[in-house]
Structure formats: C-alpha cells, structure tokens
Amino acid sequence: MILVNMVSIRAGGGLQNGLSFLRQIYSHSTIKNKIQVVCVSGGEIESFCRENCLNYEVIPGGRLGRLCFDFLGARKMVKDNNIDIVFNIFGPPPLSVFDSYSISGFAYSNIIHKEVPFWDFYPLRIKIAKKVKDFFRLLFYKFSNEIILETDFLAEKARSGVFKNKIVHVVKMEPSAAILKEGEMIKKEKCARRIDILYLSGAHPNKRIHLLSKLFFDINSMSEIEFGLVTTLPEQNEYTRYVNRCFMNDGAERFIKNIGPVPSENIATLLASCDAVINVALLESFSNNWVEAWEFRKPLIVTDADWARHSCGEAALYIDPMASGDAARKVCDMFRDHMKIEHLIKKGEEKLEEMKSSGRKIDRYVSIIEAAMNRVEVRG
Known part of the structure; x- marks a missing residue:
C-alpha cells in the first residue's frame, strides 16, 4: 500500500500539480487500488477525493493539525493501512514515519542553489528565521529514501551537493490536466x-x-x-x-x-x-x-x-x-x-x-513508485 501525502499542498502550482496527479493516477490499474490519500480537511484536494470516490483520509487544518499529523497521526495511518511506501508529492516525509520507505518531491531550489541570496528581501530577524527553517526542512528531507526534482539542472547540483547520498529522480513539468x-x-x-x-x-x-x-x-x-x-x-x-x-x-x-x-x-x-x-x-x-x-x-x-x-x-x-x-x-x-x-x-x-x-509525468511517477515497491519487497 502507498500513502500519498498531500498535507502540504494548499494553493498555486502545488495544488494544480496535486489535482493533476490525482486525475491521472487512477488510470493506472497497477497501483490505483493500492493508494491511500491524506490531505487537509476543507480544501480542493478533499473535495476532489470525495467527488471522485477516492480512498482518502483528512487531517485538521492549521499548524496544530499539521504537527499532530507529523508527530503522531502519520504513524497511526501507516500502521492502520499497512502502508509500505510514503509518497510525498511535495514536502518531506512526516517525522513519525521516518523509518518507513519514503519518496519526496523537492521544489526548494534555494536550498540547492546556496549561492543565491534568496532571503535577502527580508529584515535580518526574519531572514535568520527563514534560514533556520530551511536547515530543518533539509534535515527532514534527508529521511527520504528517494528525491524527485523537476529539472536536470537541479538534479545535477543535488547529486553533487545536498542529496549526494540519495536516489535522485527527475520528473519534468507538464501542463496541468x-x-x-x-x-x-x-x-x-x-x-x-x-x-x-x-x-x-x-x-x-x-x-x-x-x-x-x-x-x-x-x-x-x-x-x-x-x-x-x-x-x-x-x-x-x-x-x-x-x-x-x-x-x-x-x-x-x-x-x-x-x-x-x-x-x-x-x-x-x-x-x-x-x-x-x-x-x-x-x-x-x-x-x-x-x-x-x-x-x-x-x-x-x-x-x-x-x-x-x-x-x-x-x-x-x-x-x-x-x-x-x-x-x-x-x-x-x-x-x-x-x-x-x-x-x-x-x-x-x-x-x-x-x-x-520523456513520457507523461504520471507515468514517470508510477515508474518511480513501482521501482520503490520492488526495493521494499526485496528489502523487507
């Protein structure tokens, strides 16, 4: 079973890509019956899952709901649903499932491009807080077994830099379905x-x-x-x-x-x-x-x-x-x-x-998930 974690998706390009993923993933007979979606209550992801009768669970919105999910709820969800792989379409894996096999989409290019003064728009106090947040964000991402990036350019820098010990994939962008x-x-x-x-x-x-x-x-x-x-x-x-x-x-x-x-x-x-x-x-x-x-x-x-x-x-x-x-x-x-x-x-x-x-984006995602399922089976 695969837990598709969409808790970090709220709006903008992330929401478009998340909805596009859900529209297409259920056309793949090989894994469509193995997917459990988790998302924030009251958002477009939940509405889509409900209207299309998808297998999903929701968590409360806000910081408290997210913290409870990261530190407790995700582990219970993994156990209750016999989850083998946690697929985080955007964001790092929840901390409570750090020992599960996880695949995470990474879009924080400023963490890879360390030479770019990304946070210099802000006053010093806020800039320091942003950099501290990036430090922990990267730390949490390193609990992932595999990382997905959107360009070859970023992947090349990541493989020789912050993710040099990880399996790094490239899934290129395409227009939202x-x-x-x-x-x-x-x-x-x-x-x-x-x-x-x-x-x-x-x-x-x-x-x-x-x-x-x-x-x-x-x-x-x-x-x-x-x-x-x-x-x-x-x-x-x-x-x-x-x-x-x-x-x-x-x-x-x-x-x-x-x-x-x-x-x-x-x-x-x-x-x-x-x-x-x-x-x-x-x-x-x-x-x-x-x-x-x-x-x-x-x-x-x-x-x-x-x-x-x-x-x-x-x-x-x-x-x-x-x-x-x-x-x-x-x-x-x-x-x-x-x-x-x-x-x-x-x-x-x-x-x-x-x-x-290079193939449809959804096909690349499925290929990555299926390869991970084989690794888990061999490892397990």
Missing part, C-alpha cells in the same frame, strides 16, 4: 489597444513583482499601445500592499490590475485572455508559468539567469527586471515584431514536445 481540459473550448476576446501581461503567482518577495513598477512605467513611456500587468495576489497581504505602493510611487498604478487568487478551474480562462506570461523570480525550481505559457501559445518573459535559460532555452524572452529601461525596450521590441513572438511560441511548442518525449 485541469488546465488542458478547461482550455480546449476557450476563445480570446479582448481589446486590441491594450496588451495584458499575466504574472500568475502568489505573494512572495522572491517573485519580485515589486520591481515591475518601473518596468511598466518605462514600457508605457515608449509604447503607443498601453501595457498592463495582471496579478493574482491576495488583497490582504503585506507583500501585495508593498507591490501597490511601488506602482503608486513610480506613477504606474494604472498599469497594474490585481484580480486576486484564481481557482484552478478558472486558470485556463485567465491564460487565454492575456497576451503574454511573465515570471521574473530571483530563483525557481521549475515554474508552472512556463508550461502554461507554452501550452496557451503565449510569449513568455522570464528572469535572465542560468537556471531559467537551462529550462526555457529559446522559448522565452530574458530580461533583468533591475535594469528596467533595457528590459522595457526588449518587451516593446518583441511586441512590435510579430516574427519574434511566433518564434517564441514555436520554441515553446518544441519544449512541450521535448517534455512529452
């Missing part, structure tokens, strides 16, 4: 005199949305067509308020439209309604934004960094958001040249085909 299904019937209808660029993201300083105030001011200063930034940030959030202040201070408040967090079933509609997708994060493991842009044939604008270039190749326009003038010229030039946009879209389609050539 929910987005593909919803996007099939969507047509774009919008004003041709405004170009909307979508930053589909939660509120985190690493996303560097605050730097885009100067960029959008500069773009609109040099363009005859208005450019707008569409964001999906929670309104009552400190970082969201900071972003709004930056756009106001730079005279760019009319160029940003925050529509708030978007339910997974509405993401396809949102992607179809925009003209481009942007992600200028300081560091990512692999961004859902990339495959979403490629799947919806939207030009992709990303951070000019080695990790981004390794994943996106020629399928993105690279900018430095801290050099707003140069970045603005690159964006304007792209939208003035239809051939450049078509080139990016074509390269994005090629990237998707390249991902598909």
Whole structure:
C-alpha cells in the first residue's frame, strides 16, 4: 500500500500539480487500488477525493493539525493501512514515519542553489528565521529514501551537493490536466489597444513583482499601445500592499490590475485572455508559468539567469527586471515584431514536445513508485 501525502499542498502550482496527479493516477490499474490519500480537511484536494470516490483520509487544518499529523497521526495511518511506501508529492516525509520507505518531491531550489541570496528581501530577524527553517526542512528531507526534482539542472547540483547520498529522480513539468481540459473550448476576446501581461503567482518577495513598477512605467513611456500587468495576489497581504505602493510611487498604478487568487478551474480562462506570461523570480525550481505559457501559445518573459535559460532555452524572452529601461525596450521590441513572438511560441511548442518525449509525468511517477515497491519487497 502507498500513502500519498498531500498535507502540504494548499494553493498555486502545488495544488494544480496535486489535482493533476490525482486525475491521472487512477488510470493506472497497477497501483490505483493500492493508494491511500491524506490531505487537509476543507480544501480542493478533499473535495476532489470525495467527488471522485477516492480512498482518502483528512487531517485538521492549521499548524496544530499539521504537527499532530507529523508527530503522531502519520504513524497511526501507516500502521492502520499497512502502508509500505510514503509518497510525498511535495514536502518531506512526516517525522513519525521516518523509518518507513519514503519518496519526496523537492521544489526548494534555494536550498540547492546556496549561492543565491534568496532571503535577502527580508529584515535580518526574519531572514535568520527563514534560514533556520530551511536547515530543518533539509534535515527532514534527508529521511527520504528517494528525491524527485523537476529539472536536470537541479538534479545535477543535488547529486553533487545536498542529496549526494540519495536516489535522485527527475520528473519534468507538464501542463496541468485541469488546465488542458478547461482550455480546449476557450476563445480570446479582448481589446486590441491594450496588451495584458499575466504574472500568475502568489505573494512572495522572491517573485519580485515589486520591481515591475518601473518596468511598466518605462514600457508605457515608449509604447503607443498601453501595457498592463495582471496579478493574482491576495488583497490582504503585506507583500501585495508593498507591490501597490511601488506602482503608486513610480506613477504606474494604472498599469497594474490585481484580480486576486484564481481557482484552478478558472486558470485556463485567465491564460487565454492575456497576451503574454511573465515570471521574473530571483530563483525557481521549475515554474508552472512556463508550461502554461507554452501550452496557451503565449510569449513568455522570464528572469535572465542560468537556471531559467537551462529550462526555457529559446522559448522565452530574458530580461533583468533591475535594469528596467533595457528590459522595457526588449518587451516593446518583441511586441512590435510579430516574427519574434511566433518564434517564441514555436520554441515553446518544441519544449512541450521535448517534455512529452520523456513520457507523461504520471507515468514517470508510477515508474518511480513501482521501482520503490520492488526495493521494499526485496528489502523487507
């Protein structure tokens, strides 16, 4: 039996991938009857499991519920259900089952890229707390027998660094099954005199949305067509308020439209309604934004960094958001040249085909789980 641990999944790309995993895993007759899902009560994961009559259990939400699960509940669940493997789609294994065979998805690229000042956005006190949390996060991950990463670039660094004594797999990203299904019937209808660029993201300083105030001011200063930034940030959030202040201070408040967090079933509609997708994060493991842009044939604008270039190749326009003038010229030039946009879209389609050539993501997951089942059987 396999315990699929989805307790750490809440929203954003993690939720999209979690739902996509569940939609597809039950098409595999080899393991579908061996899966027990555990998730937080009241979320989209529970709703999906209930509506589709999946085998699942829930734990209470909040920190107390998570602590009880990590230190007590998971062990009882493993014992009661005769669990052989704990599969943590995101996050480390619960501490109470550290002696069980576990496989864990790892997306904390800042722990692998130690050279990147990932937490420098924060005051010293918070930065120290974040680094301490990362220390323990890595410590808990090391109880895993196998680690899953999203890019070859990260896997190579991990095998020679923090996970050099672990079995390390790569399962490459693909568009969410929910987005593909919803996007099939969507047509774009919008004003041709405004170009909307979508930053589909939660509120985190690493996303560097605050730097885009100067960029959008500069773009609109040099363009005859208005450019707008569409964001999906929670309104009552400190970082969201900071972003709004930056756009106001730079005279760019009319160029940003925050529509708030978007339910997974509405993401396809949102992607179809925009003209481009942007992600200028300081560091990512692999961004859902990339495959979403490629799947919806939207030009992709990303951070000019080695990790981004390794994943996106020629399928993105690279900018430095801290050099707003140069970045603005690159964006304007792209939208003035239809051939450049078509080139990016074509390269994005090629990237998707390249991902598909290594097999469906769900097939890679199942292959990893089945191999682990064989190891457990031999070991046990």
